[in-house]
Amino acid sequence: MAESATTLPPAQGAPRFDIRLALTRYGAWIALALLILVNLAITPNFATWQTLNVNLTQVCTIVIVAVGMTLVIATGGIDLSVGALMAIAGALAPLIFLGKLFPLPHPAVGIALAFVVPVLVAAALGWFNGWLVTRLRIQPIIATLVLFIAGRGIAQVFTNGNLQVFNLPSFQFIGLGRVFGIPFQAILMVVIVAAAAWMLRRTVFGRQILAIGGNEKAARLAGIPVVSVKQRVYLISGLLSGIAGLIVIARNSAADANLVGLGMELDAIAAVAVGGTLLTGGRATVTGTLVGALIIQLVRYTLLANGVPDAAALVAKAVIIVLAVWLQRQSHR
Amino acid sequence: MNPTTLKLFQGIGRYGVLLALVALILFGWVRYENFLGAFNVLSVLRYNSMFALVALGTCFVIITGGIDLSVGSTAALGSVVAALLSPYGVLPGLLGGLAAGLAVGACNAFIITRLNILPFITTLATMLAASGCALLLAGNQSVSVSYESGFTELGQGDLLGFPVPAWIALVAYLVGSLVLNLTSFGRTVLAIGGNEDAARLMGLPANRVKALVYLASGGLAGLAGVILAAQFGAGQPIEGVGWELFAIAAVVVGGTLLTGGLGSVGSTLAGVLLLGLIFNILNFENGLGWISLSAYWQSVIRGAFLLLVVAIQARLSMRNEEMAS
Amino acid sequence: MSTDSALLRLAEQIDGPFMAPLLTMHGIDKRFAGIPALRAAELVVEKGEVHALIGQNGAGKSTMIKILTGYYRKDAGEVLFDGRPAEFSSPQEAQRAGISTIYQEINLVPYRSVTENICLGREKRRFGFLDWPAMHAEARALLARFNIDIDVHRPLMAYPTAVQQMVAIARAIGFEARLVIMDEPTSSLDEREVEVLFGVIRQLKAAGVSVIFVSHKLDELYAVCDRVTIMRDGRTVQVAPLAELSRLDLVTAMLGRELTQVLHDKHNAGDLESEAREPVLKVENLAVSRKVRDVSFEVRPGEIAGLAGLLGAGRTESVRAVFGADKPDAGTVTFAGSANGIAAPSDAIQAGMGFCSEDRKLEGIIPDMSVRENLTLALMPQLARRGIVDEGRSHEIVDRFIKRLGIRCAGPEQRIRELSGGNQQKVLLARWLCMNPKLLILDEPTRGIDVGAKAEILSLIRELAGQGLGVLMISSELEEVVEAASRIFVLRDGYTAAELKGDSVNEQSVMAAMAHGHEDAREKAHG
Numbered sequence A: 001m002a003e004s005a006t007t008l009p010p011a012q013g014a015p016r017f018d019i020r021l022a023l024t025r026y027g028a029w030i031a032l033a034l035l036i037l038v039n040l041a042i043t044p045n046f047a048t049w050q051t052l053n054v055n056l057t058q059v060c061t062i063v064i065v066a067v068g069m070t071l072v073i074a075t076g077g078i079d080l081s082v083g084a085l086m087a088i089a090g091a092l093a094p095l096i097f098l099g100k101l102f103p104l105p106h107p108a109v110g111i112a113l114a115f116v117v118p119v120l121v122a123a124a125l126g127w128f129n130g131w132l133v134t135r136l137r138i139q140p141i142i143a144t145l146v147l148f149i150a151g152r153g154i155a156q157v158f159t160n161g162n163l164q165v166f167n168l169p170s171f172q173f174i175g176l177g178r179v180f181g182i183p184f185q186a187i188l189m190v191v192i193v194a195a196a197a198w199m200l201r202r203t204v205f206g207r208q209i210l211a212i213g214g215n216e217k218a219a220r221l222a223g224i225p226v227v228s229v230k231q232r233v234y235l236i237s238g239l240l241s242g243i244a245g246l247i248v249i250a251r252n253s254a255a256d257a258n259l260v261g262l263g264m265e266l267d268a269i270a271a272v273a274v275g276g277t278l279l280t281g282g283r284a285t286v287t288g289t290l291v292g293a294l295i296i297q298l299v300r301y302t303l304l305a306n307g308v309p310d311a312a313a314l315v316a317k318a319v320i321i322v323l324a325v326w327l328q329r330q331s332h333r
Numbered sequence B: 001m002n003p004t005t006l007k008l009f010q011g012i013g014r015y016g017v018l019l020a021l022v023a024l025i026l027f028g029w030v031r032y033e034n035f036l037g038a039f040n041v042l043s044v045l046r047y048n049s050m051f052a053l054v055a056l057g058t059c060f061v062i063i064t065g066g067i068d069l070s071v072g073s074t075a076a077l078g079s080v081v082a083a084l085l086s087p088y089g090v091l092p093g094l095l096g097g098l099a100a101g102l103a104v105g106a107c108n109a110f111i112i113t114r115l116n117i118l119p120f121i122t123t124l125a126t127m128l129a130a131s132g133c134a135l136l137l138a139g140n141q142s143v144s145v146s147y148e149s150g151f152t153e154l155g156q157g158d159l160l161g162f163p164v165p166a167w168i169a170l171v172a173y174l175v176g177s178l179v180l181n182l183t184s185f186g187r188t189v190l191a192i193g194g195n196e197d198a199a200r201l202m203g204l205p206a207n208r209v210k211a212l213v214y215l216a217s218g219g220l221a222g223l224a225g226v227i228l229a230a231q232f233g234a235g236q237p238i239e240g241v242g243w244e245l246f247a248i249a250a251v252v253v254g255g256t257l258l259t260g261g262l263g264s265v266g267s268t269l270a271g272v273l274l275l276g277l278i279f280n281i282l283n284f285e286n287g288l289g290w291i292s293l294s295a296y297w298q299s300v301i302r303g304a305f306l307l308l309v310v311a312i313q314a315r316l317s318m319r320n321e322e323m324a325s
Numbered sequence C: 001m002s003t004d005s006a007l008l009r010l011a012e013q014i015d016g017p018f019m020a021p022l023l024t025m026h027g028i029d030k031r032f033a034g035i036p037a038l039r040a041a042e043l044v045v046e047k048g049e050v051h052a053l054i055g056q057n058g059a060g061k062s063t064m065i066k067i068l069t070g071y072y073r074k075d076a077g078e079v080l081f082d083g084r085p086a087e088f089s090s091p092q093e094a095q096r097a098g099i100s101t102i103y104q105e106i107n108l109v110p111y112r113s114v115t116e117n118i119c120l121g122r123e124k125r126r127f128g129f130l131d132w133p134a135m136h137a138e139a140r141a142l143l144a145r146f147n148i149d150i151d152v153h154r155p156l157m158a159y160p161t162a163v164q165q166m167v168a169i170a171r172a173i174g175f176e177a178r179l180v181i182m183d184e185p186t187s188s189l190d191e192r193e194v195e196v197l198f199g200v201i202r203q204l205k206a207a208g209v210s211v212i213f214v215s216h217k218l219d220e221l222y223a224v225c226d227r228v229t230i231m232r233d234g235r236t237v238q239v240a241p242l243a244e245l246s247r248l249d250l251v252t253a254m255l256g257r258e259l260t261q262v263l264h265d266k267h268n269a270g271d272l273e274s275e276a277r278e279p280v281l282k283v284e285n286l287a288v289s290r291k292v293r294d295v296s297f298e299v300r301p302g303e304i305a306g307l308a309g310l311l312g313a314g315r316t317e318s319v320r321a322v323f324g325a326d327k328p329d330a331g332t333v334t335f336a337g338s339a340n341g342i343a344a345p346s347d348a349i350q351a352g353m354g355f356c357s358e359d360r361k362l363e364g365i366i367p368d369m370s371v372r373e374n375l376t377l378a379l380m381p382q383l384a385r386r387g388i389v390d391e392g393r394s395h396e397i398v399d400r401f402i403k404r405l406g407i408r409c410a411g412p413e414q415r416i417r418e419l420s421g422g423n424q425q426k427v428l429l430a431r432w433l434c435m436n437p438k439l440l441i442l443d444e445p446t447r448g449i450d451v452g453a454k455a456e457i458l459s460l461i462r463e464l465a466g467q468g469l470g471v472l473m474i475s476s477e478l479e480e481v482v483e484a485a486s487r488i489f490v491l492r493d494g495y496t497a498a499e500l501k502g503d504s505v506n507e508q509s510v511m512a513a514m515a516h517g518h519e520d521a522r523e524k525a526h527g
Helices: A002-007 A019-042 A049-074 A082-097 A107-134 A140-159 A169-176 A184-202 A204-214 A216-221 A226-252 A264-275 A286-305 A310-331 B003-031 B038-063 B071-088 B090-113 B119-138 B164-182 B184-194 B196-201 B206-232 B243-253 B265-288 B297-324 C003-015 C061-068 C091-097 C114-119 C132-144 C161-174 C191-206 C218-224 C247-255 C269-276 C315-322 C345-351 C371-375 C391-405 C421-433 C451-466 C478-484 C507-516 C518-526
Strands: C023-032 C035-045 C050-055 C076-081 C099-102 C179-183 C210-214 C227-232 C235-241 C281-288 C292-299 C304-308 C330-335 C353-356 C439-443 C470-474 C487-492 C495-501
Touching: A019 A286, A049 A082, A049 A184, A049 A204, A049 A226, A049 A264, A049 A286, A082 A107, A082 A140, A082 A226, A082 A264, A107 A140, A107 A169, A107 A226, A140 B243, A140 B297, A169 A184, A169 A226, A184 A204, A184 A226, A184 A286, A204 A216, A204 A226, A204 C371, A216 A226, A264 A286, A264 A310, A264 B119, A286 A310, A310 B119, B003 B265, B038 B071, B038 B164, B038 B184, B038 B206, B038 B243, B038 B265, B071 B090, B071 B119, B071 B206, B071 B243, B090 B119, B090 B206, B164 B184, B164 B206, B164 B265, B184 B196, B184 B206, B184 C114, B196 B206, B243 B265, B243 B297, B265 B297, C023 C061, C035 C050, C035 C061, C035 C210, C035 C227, C050 C061, C050 C218, C050 C247, C061 C179, C061 C210, C091 C099, C099 C161, C114 C132, C114 C161, C132 C161, C161 C179, C161 C191, C191 C210, C191 C218, C210 C218, C218 C247, C227 C247, C247 C507, C281 C315, C292 C304, C292 C315, C292 C470, C292 C487, C304 C315, C304 C451, C304 C478, C304 C507, C315 C330, C315 C353, C315 C439, C315 C470, C345 C353, C353 C421, C371 C391, C371 C421, C391 C421, C421 C439, C421 C451, C439 C451, C451 C470, C451 C478, C478 C507, C487 C507, C495 C507
Parallel strands: C035 C235, C050 C210, C050 C227, C099 C179, C179 C210, C292 C495, C304 C470, C304 C487, C353 C439, C439 C470
Antiparallel strands: C023 C035, C023 C076, C227 C235, C281 C292, C281 C330, C487 C495
């Protein structure tokens, strides 16, 4: 082993143009552009506000969750519990503002608490994931599997599996409201993406995340607090899942613990993978994740709008995921 | 590398789940009338045999250090194919479901061993694809099976007073146990999970064995789908959600190490029965009328079980590491 | 002894009237990406002989073994095994031909039974199923040859390391090996276990099996080996019966130094000055697991202290414990006036310590990050205000260090993986220098770096020490340590064997201390 260190060639010289590298770095953008062009050509009524609206609202929650997932994956981990945490947050909020959990002094207090408490609970559960990963040193996929299994059950137990229907515009603003005609959830999504992208580039925390994913041993020897960074990352993933859960129930005017966030972990991981974030950690792009989510959404929309059944879109999604990860492996050896 | 730690660990793996199972059965026997009655016992066995088949495949996959998340939707696909073929007889239905499962398993095997993509990503993707195929074939609704051909016997029939699906599961577990313990294939499966590099250096065909394991997991899930269709009289394209989790939980509760290399077929069966009985006991408890615990508790309890076992595993392996260094 | 006479002796053996050797590797060349790793290397192993293969890091031992066992393909030369040309394409093929390798890290499956570990890959069958009784019996019989009587049903991990090592050997012999290669088999064994292993080796020898024994512990070589092949810089430099060579001869041949008295006139006023200062780091009676038993050394501000020793002497393990990367079992580490205040690398860094690991790739660089990000990795918290990195200052600092250290890169945003080894190392040095440390620990700072960059890095280190920085340097290249350091602590098998300073800092006394330990070192140096 030591010998190979002395006999290995010096790293390659000046970087030259590599088609595969370019494909993985900008592949997602190119694919998105192609998709839009194809749709402009074949899909009727594609270039309308209506289309934009439909696609945006459908992609928002995925993107918000996928941002957290991007950060977790950037440290070399994974979070399977995001969907379950959405369900918990989604189940808690109506219980609070409907006053089923505790009596409310004032409706406004209920609404404020309905925003804050579920998100904090989801964040705390996310931190618990991080604790399992760092302190008990359980592999992330298994540590988060615990809440993946139990989390939805907890939400169902809260609500006894019942659908909670409500009509509360002040709360539902998060999912239905508009600011200058733009859906509030889309604004929230853009803000979260921008903040995370900025954080990843400009802050100490962001650099530490990437350093840990890039080479955990080296990061530790450079004095980076690996344990606390990882715990914070899982906490953020939980927190964003909580927010996404609130958006989903606000949009539906109903909370169904059986369905909120179902399969979300898949969508989020798919968006991250397609967006070009390295699944083994160390290289991450939040904007790429946004693009990845848009691609998956647009493929589905394209197929649906052109009369292909939804089920076929699932198969297409599977192929896209495998293809994206495979391309990534090809270029990154 | 401490012998007592290892003993403790194996003790938990081998006997912990059995003890818990016995305790649970005793609890139910004392507390509820008819708990050990023939009807209850046979229906528990009948219902859980599908999960048992899926868990058997997952057991092999986890022993190699991998994971298969596609088993649930593979079972759904298998049930749809079996239902569609059921008018042609028992055998076409059975073989069709099995073949569908094997096809998904072959995809997994190819992507994992040839394209070198992580098992969990691969099987997440094939989970989607299998589910999509099931929905396409079924036209988004459940497909009734033919009652004339005798296909439903596979799920609802009895043989020598014992449910047919339970027979199938029993045979599968016997074969699985035989394969794991008495063939070089089985020992290679265990060696790969224990230390894949070492297994390769020992000259064992790691890739071929891994491919076969995913193939088998797919096939068993397809078989579970056949039973599903036969038992409920319909191919169910949206069934199977969460089956993979049930299977993983059962395997882990059975003491199989999630990092691979250590596990047993028998304990997995015990794990399946344990998790199945929890649901059964919840029903009985609600029947008594003292409390009303919803069925939703079962996934919470499953998660808690998983957490407990995984935490114990982690603690033990951490202690081992400290001792080794 | 010169290379020529060694080859002459080799030729004699090949053509001599003796029994034909079991293995002859002749004129082996191997290049990795154009850089030669082996140059006409030779290795001859007789039937039933225990043959030591020794050399420094990078001398070519492992490459040689890997060519023999089919890991690598040779560029030139010939390999004769049992008189027939042999070119194996995989370890399995070599194994089938009768060459088994036992690796330093035991490459078995810990959870599986002893029997399985011995029999996997050539199982016995009956009616198509595994015949466990027969396999257990075979495993027991194989182990009985070494007087080991254990329950073969139990998992391998239930047994101590020595027994596991025996199981690995039993597996090797079970394949009817005629040549067993042991790559540092004793590194994880204690003394008693080593004795058991030696017993086994003698039995193998008696049974006519040949053994290639790779080890850095000289005493062990004398205990079991008949002959020795010494390699240096990819060449075979000496082949001789071990009884004819002293320990000092071995060290000298490995390091490639003639035993002439060379005094380095480099002890200037600065060194004397630093002599008077309080040590910035003082390590007393440090013990870390099995590798470090009782190690003491100190570093003063403005001096370069060297930590010398053969591979496995406990150098790296000692400094890792000092830096807080590993937990020490015993001992006192006093840094900048406070004792035992370092529990993690972040503590060490905060207190003003920097550490460049020996393995740049695995523990140094973050390959996908830019030069700038790698350089400022440890400094980041100080570069930031409320968690936001001050990019302006970061650029300024990085530009300054790129210029000052002469780091050759396309720019600060180039990915570090694209840089040459020497420039990567400079970035890692800069990572610590920009923190204004009190002490810099450099573990093999010039490993895998070309000659020009080496000289640059060494002169840079000297310059830094001249400015008052304390430097602790580990290097396997004797010349390097002797030239740079004003004081050298020599470790041997986990103990501090000697402290050399002033005139006694020369290659001769360092080698003497490596070979014999404290007492002899003093004798040789002064007498």
